[in-house]
Amino acid sequence: MKVVVVGCTHAGTAAVVNIKALYKDCDVTVYERNNNISFLSCGIALNVGGVVEDSQKLFYNSPEGLVKLGVKTRMEHDVLDIDFKSRTLKVKNLTNGEVFEDHYDKLILTLGSWPVIPPIEGIDQENIVLCKNYNHAQTIIQKTEEVQNVVVIGAGYIGVELAEAFEVKGKQVTLIDAEERIMSKYLDDEFTDLAENAFINHGIKLALKESVVKFEGEQGKVTKVITDRASYDADLVVMCIGFAPNSALVKGKIDTLPNGAILIDDYMRTSEKDVFAAGDCCVVRFNPAGDYRYIPLATNAVRMGTLVAKNLMEPKLKYMGTQATSGIKIYEYCIASTGMTEEVARATTDREIDAVVLTDNYRPEFMPTFEMATVKLVYDKSTRRILGGQIISKQDLTQFMNTLSVVVQNNMTIEELAMTDFFFQPHFNKPWSLLNAAALKAL
Missing domain, CATH: 3.50.50.60 (FAD/NAD(P)-binding domain)
Incomplete structure (x- = not known):
């Protein structure tokens, strides 16, 4: 065969x-x-920022x-x-x-x-690049050494990771997006507010609710990005609008x-x-x-x-679907999400949506150190079924969203999650897991 x-x-x-x-x-x-083959494009920002020094390792x-x-x-x-x-x-x-x-x-x-490439005037000029494959990664890394003003267009995961990487390399960075928040498809505003403040505190210019209308340049090389509201100097533009x-x-x-x-x-x-x-x-x-x-x-x-x-020869193993579970690290914040955000659920379904947000220390206050965490659950008010969630903390608690992914996949309710058995050990957590506690708050 x-x-x-x-x-x-x-x-x-x-x-x-x-x-x-x-x-x-x-x-x-x-x-x-x-x-x-098999290039991990999710590692391009790590490569640009110097966390991963050798592209071949991707x-x-x-x-x-x-x-x-x-x-x-x-x-x-x-x-x-x-x-x-x-x-x-x-x-x-x-x-x-x-x-x-x-x-x-x-x-x-x-x-x-x-990558989506919109028909914007001047987009064919030099130093306007894409970010998808190994060759793109090499181009971006090479040009990063030659430029000072970098404009990233698109504030999804790839765009925000690149913005941080360029800032870490000492560049003047502008992050442009037509939405009013960064990462709006993945996170609600309780989480993006913290991430946006981290960018602002590190000197990154956020140009949100702005659409690019034109690229200006000299001798075929881009010098400015013109939006419907402002103009930004640019020696390098990275297009991250989507796929x-x-x-x-x-x-x-x-x-x-x-x-x-x-x-x-x-x-x-x-x-x-x-x-x-x-x-x-x-x-x-x-x-x-x-x-x-x-x-x-x-x-x-x-x-x-x-x-x-x-399933090549005969149907044997069924696809279970996805919750689109994902995670990202922005400066000191570890962030993850699964399923639908509250905003997406309200906009794309006809269900009666409710949500709960819990902020608590992830482990007991009697421990030598502890860290604040915020977790959100999104659920159907009538069926009580959990539809998604998000977490943010300076401690890496992102695995909670892998657990919640299983909860969503198996159609569990707020009541069931509130009473689900999770272990307790003071090194790691409190007697009520953060997921238990958030569900209990919803009750």
Whole structure:
């Protein structure tokens, strides 16, 4: 049996490694546009800020590693077209220009995502860069040494992490976003207020509720970012507006959402027979809302790629959906969230939403040291079902949100969480866990 994998970052790598583990004799061919695989783009800011000094450490596999597994690894090859009826692909070798055909018995689409690039006047000038892959990381690191005024556009996780990294490197940093808060998709204002103050205290300029309308430059190199409210000096601009599914290859040939995200069932199967899809090019089932959404996360991609391998021959292991659990560290604050924020829940569902916020020390005050933590639970007022939560502290308590992810996935109620059994030991916590205590406050 011949398996062809198109694209090989997180989902593709997971699929290939697991297929070869399960089916050693399976003929697997990978086509990838880049000359590398499995780059952890979530580590770019750490690399820029010097926390991770060697970019190579952000790879967890390599083309050579796949070759050792017996995979035909075709780097710098672009799949130009797919004919699902004849099960053939048209492929271009990007190094020599050769175009040829290949065929498959099973096809795996792990096409990934690509940064959103809005049609802003002047966006094609030098020193306006993207932040997605290894080559982008190298460009950003190189240019960081040459510039002083850095503008980051987009205050999601990648944007805020980069803003901090540039400030740590001694740059003058402006962070622009059209929303009124940073990280507004992931956190409610009780949490973003603290993060924003941390940025301001470190000298980062926050330009919120502003939309970029133009880039000005001299001799083809950007010098200013013009918004609908102000103007900012810029030697380097990093675009972090968001991502879209990189699915143009199958547009009109396979079932997708209007934004191009490929529709899949619980076994990673697409609308075409023997064609699977996984990762950032796909929809995910978002458990808190009970619907399908586009949520590109590496954690989703790795799980989905693994599921492709498990279900390659027959449906065996169902997809459990996602809570879009995520975490971030901003200066001294450790922050994590899972499920829906209160704002998102009110805006995207017709449920009656309620929420509770608890601030307490994470362990007893008789201990030599203790630290404040704030935790929030979001829940359906009528069913009592928990829909999401967030936590922030200078102590790393982010694992609480992994626990809450399981709570949300299993449709637990406020009452059930209030009485769930968690251990107590003064080194680590209080007799009532923070999650217990927050749920008790809701009661």
